[in-house]
Amino acid sequence: MTLALHWFRRDLRLTDNTSLNAALAQSEQVIPVYILSTWKNSHGWTGAPRQEFLCGCLESLARDLQSKGGRLIVRQGQADAALEELLRETGATSLHFNRDPDPFGWEMEKRVEAMARRLGVKVHAHADAAIHEREVLLSGAGTPFRIFTPYSKAWLKLPKPGPGRSVSRIATPANIPSLDLPTLAHWGLQSDASILKPGEAAARDRLCRFVDGPIFSYQEKRDLPSQAATSRISQDLRHGLLSIREIYARCEQAAAGASMEGRRNLQVYVSELIWREFYFQVLWHWPEVLEHEFQPKFRNLAWSEPGTAFEAWCAGQTGFPIVDAGMRELLATGFMHNRVRMITAMFLVKDLHVSWKHGERWFMQRLVDGEIASNNGGWQWSAGTGTDAAPYFRIQNPWSQTLRFDPEGTYIKQWIPELRDVPGKKLAQPPTPGLRFVKSYPLPLVDHAIERDKTLALYRQ
Ligand SMILES: Cc1cc2nc3c(=O)[nH]c(=O)nc-3n(C[C@H](O)[C@H](O)[C@H](O)COP(=O)(O)OP(=O)(O)OC[C@H]3O[C@@H](n4cnc5c(N)ncnc54)[C@H](O)[C@@H]3O)c2cc1C
Incomplete structure (x- = not known):
């Protein structure tokens, strides 16, 4: 036997x-x-x-x-x-x-x-874990890709493996001693977040629901945090509840019967899956990104100590509603919408001048989908220090980001109930100096315009 x-x-x-x-x-x-x-x-x-x-x-x-x-x-x-x-x-x-x-x-x-x-x-x-493993794709010069677009083009050109079969029968010898299945007590932890349903079947349900409809308007709505417009399968990929080959095959099937417009949306979705593999290969070829900034010129920035401002950021108490809504969504659910991850990350680095490494770690401790490669990639992108990062001088303004992506304040009000009665449009601009939106919500911790200039000076140095 x-x-x-x-x-x-x-x-x-x-x-x-x-x-x-x-x-x-x-x-x-x-x-x-x-x-x-x-x-x-x-x-x-x-x-x-x-x-x-x-x-x-x-x-x-x-x-x-x-x-x-x-x-x-x-x-x-x-x-x-x-x-x-x-x-x-x-x-x-x-x-x-x-x-x-x-x-x-x-x-x-x-x-x-x-x-x-x-x-x-x-x-x-x-x-x-990936459709094209970390060392498979190299540039024409035989070197790993540092920039997403050429990586993505090369990725799309390769033939794709189809999904393998599902287990129909498995024989395990009897009498092998086993521990009980763990609970949180095994690690001495207590749960404080309301997370999505775990397990392979629940993950497949999420994928099917998404591919049956929302995927066809993904491009238009994916940046709106108040809409359930993304697939919500990141924790499923993180824990391998679905294979990436199955996901890709479902996208291909959906594309076969879709309109031009539908196919365009599908392509945008697939491009997000490629980002995941791009960051896998970045980590594989440059594991030192976990230690320091990818770009050497940014390795000695004079960061602020993560004191009370960092604590306010973690707790969703910075006085910037869009930032606080994201941080509170994270605390409450172990998830945060991608657009808001970018806003909160950039805020920590460029408005509070705290090193991205502190934010990276906090996200890993709170995110159900915490994926070392994507998280590091997302943080270094937001800090402007990574492989294919936003240039350091492109600094998102949390107020104008609110106007663009949550103009009615719907997402903000979902996570910050004390702001429920403030007109949505007001939440997209700083409150009158010295006046709070409401008594129970803090004043903005900093003035974005001032901090922006400080950041530019810091990075230029
Ligand atoms: C600062 C920061 C930290 C992040 N940390 C993580 C993390 O720890 N784990 C994680 O899975 N993603 C991370 N992301 C990427 C992205 O925010 C999440 O993958 C996405 O929000 C998950 O929601 P979804 O499944 O509905 O995504 P969808 O929009 O439906 O995308 C489908 C899948 O594509 C992948 N994907 C999408 N966007 C990205 C991206 N920018 N980079 C890499 N993969 C992507 C994910 O596997 C995702 O499930 C981070 C982004 C930022 C800016």
């Missing part, structure tokens, strides 16, 4: 899972295992909302596996040590996993591979 291990990581699904399908094709029995991390109380790069989503995904995965005849084995600790124990206990002769898109994952992969070699176990590391 051949026995393989499939190590679940950020691929918590049974449909088109490259590694799981390979393990099933090559072995009669497969042990699907998830290894829990063992940190307690707080972590620099994750927090309660994402861990709660993870718990729900594992529950759903365990149910799905059971319905196919298998069983999810849960272990904890360092992945290499936990997998070694399981391999020794069971005598499995091969180990499969999907490659991770971030450096913390790559480090562990190296250790796992070394451990397996030591044990004489065959390791299979599969490409799964």
Whole structure:
């Protein structure tokens, strides 16, 4: 009887899972295992909302596996040590996993591979997270892309793999000891956000609902935070509840019967999926972006200490309604609309002069979709320090951004109930100096025009 291990990581699904399908094709029995991390109380790069989503995904995965005849084995600790124990206990002769898109994952992969070699176990590391893996696309000169547009053109030219099959049956040996499925208590956390439904089925519902309608007006509405006009599948991609190949294939199917206008909207949507892969390859080729600014000329900017202004930003109490609405949406749901991510990020960096690294970390701790590559890319873009960044002198004005993207204040009022009775248009300009919008809402922390000049001087230096 051949026995393989499939190590679940950020691929918590049974449909088109490259590694799981390979393990099933090559072995009669497969042990699907998830290894829990063992940190307690707080972590620099994750927090309660994402861990709660993870718990729900594992529950759903365990149910799905059971319905196919298998069983999810849960272990904890360092992945290499936990997998070694399981391999020794069971005598499995091969180990499969999907490659991770971030450096913390790559480090562990190296250790796992070394451990397996030591044990004489065959390791299979599969490409799964992207349509075109991080090292596949290079410019004509053989170098990685620094600019999105040529990357995107090259990406679109390559043939696309279709989605693989869905698991129909899985046999897992009986009597393998397993921990219980985790709850937030495992990490000593408590939930304080109202998150989307986890699990593969819920993710597929979201995708289908989007591709059936909203995708055809995506271009027009995607920047309006008060409209549910985007796909809301970022946490599903982050946890691998859907494969990127399935998503792309659904877009292709939708395009086949669509009008010219519909197809244009679809292209804009696909272009967002390409941004995700662009940032994966940036992180792969330049992992140092996690340490410092991509552009060397911006590595010694004189940032302000993240004191009370940073705390006000985190809490949604800056007195800039669009910024506070975004930060409160993040606190309440573990999500923030993309346009508002850009506004809040730029505000932290260019109005409060706090380093993007503090914001990057706060987002990672709060976002359910916290994705190291996209988050770093988004922050460095907003700071004007990244690969394909907004030039540093392009500084968004939070008031005019409000006028453009939330002119009636609908989004603002959803997240800042104390501003409910203020006429929407008033929220798109600073209040009269010294006068609050309402008693219970703070005055703007800074004057945007003054801070803008300071930023320009800081960056020019
Ligand atoms: C400062 C900042 C931080 C960000 N942090 C993250 C993060 O941690 N995780 C994350 O997934 N996205 C991040 N983004 C990108 C973007 O905001 C989210 O992907 C998007 O809001 C998710 O909502 P959606 O699924 O409805 O997106 P849609 O508009 O429906 O887009 C579809 C998918 O495309 C991808 N995508 C869209 N925009 C981008 C982008 N700019 N960069 C990379 N991928 C993109 C996502 O996977 C998304 O789910 C960040 C952007 C900024 C400006």
